[in-house]
Amino acid sequence: MELIMLGTGNASVLNCYNSCFLLKDDNNLILVDGGGGSGIFNQLDKVGINWKQIQNIIVTHKHMDHLIGVLWIVRMFCQHTNRNEHEGTLNIYSHNEVIFLIRDFIEKFLEKKDLQLLNKSLFLIEVKDGESRNIFNKEVTFFDVCSNKAKQYGFKINYEENKNLTCCGDEPYNKINEKHVKNSDWLIHEAFCLKSEEKLFKAYEKNHSTVADACRVAEELGIKNLVLYHTEDKNIKNRKELYLSEGKKIFKGNLYVPYDLEEISI
Incomplete structure (x- = not known):
């Protein structure tokens, strides 16, 4: 297994990306947190990973420097799935507070057809x-x-x-x-x-x-x-x-x- 550090900085860094990483085993990937913005796609690209390869995400908590990058991936997943430009599933694991926020984000900021992907190809999995x-x-x-x-x-x-x-x-x-x-x-x-x-x-x-x-x-x-x-x-x-x-x-x-x-x- 490979540990790929996409970002190593705290919430206020300017000279590196916020803390998040990949666990890679052959072609299987687990993303842990997503940093604080759409820069997650740039970090993934730099290590030769297309965001569409990611099927499993673990989110540790709701702070912006960990969650916002994940929301960008959710947005792109929904958009590309509904355009028939992406096949596959996305599983997001976290505790109840984070799961609530991701669902709320989809309801408030994305389209109705995106919400319909829940429990079909997009799975928000609450863990205890x-x-x-x-x-x-x-x-x-x-x-x-x-x-x-x-x-x-x-x-x-x-x-x-x-x-x-x-x-x-x-x-x-x-x-x-x-x-x-x-x-x-x-x-x-x-x-x-x-x-x-x-x-x-x-x-x-x-x-x-x-x-x-x-x-x-x-x-x-x-x-x-x-x-x-x-x-x-x-x-x-x-x-x-x-x-x-x-x-x-x-x-x-x-x-x-x-x-x-x-x-x-x-």
């Missing part, structure tokens, strides 16, 4: 805390990250025998989810900024982690491979070097600080 779903013959378990902001779900995917990847969304790890996160082969975790720059970027005030915090969590939980995303972009040119320098002092496993469009074999 602790529920598992089969996506491309892979078990995906969703869990509430217990955010004190917008309701948010992370997930754990078993992508091959005894191998798994866990995403905690863009919130700090909560100990209540230890059973989902501990000993994961891969962990995708937000890291808003360097520990030394926390006061500058106000990571804690915004309920986010520093690089050091994320690495400490990964080390304590026995994570083998840690991927950091949802970062600031002021240090974008030197971000990899700076974050690796701080993180490797704490985390002894394999640490990744990808730029937009980087692909990682997992």
Whole structure:
């Protein structure tokens, strides 16, 4: 399986795209979040993916920098399907609040014929805390990250025998989810900024982690491979070097600080 980081930045970045990524197994794709706008199509194009290839999307929460790109894909899916320019289905997995917003968007902003695609070729699939779903013959378990902001779900995917990847969304790890996160082969975790720059970027005030915090969590939980995303972009040119320098002092496993469009074999 390949992890393709379409975007690695937080909500206010200018020098990279908002955090979202693809999980690619052969020709099967799962898009996780969509960033904050139609730029999702540009990011997909840059990695050689046509949006029509995407059949499954996971949306972690309703913040604009994660949801709006998904709404653009929904719009294009409906438009092209009704023009007979696209065949296939689109499945969107999320909790009740996000599912409500996507349905409401279709009702208020798209055409009546687009609404008629629901439960025919466009499926809005509500998942609950602790529920598992089969996506491309892979078990995906969703869990509430217990955010004190917008309701948010992370997930754990078993992508091959005894191998798994866990995403905690863009919130700090909560100990209540230890059973989902501990000993994961891969962990995708937000890291808003360097520990030394926390006061500058106000990571804690915004309920986010520093690089050091994320690495400490990964080390304590026995994570083998840690991927950091949802970062600031002021240090974008030197971000990899700076974050690796701080993180490797704490985390002894394999640490990744990808730029937009980087692909990682997992």
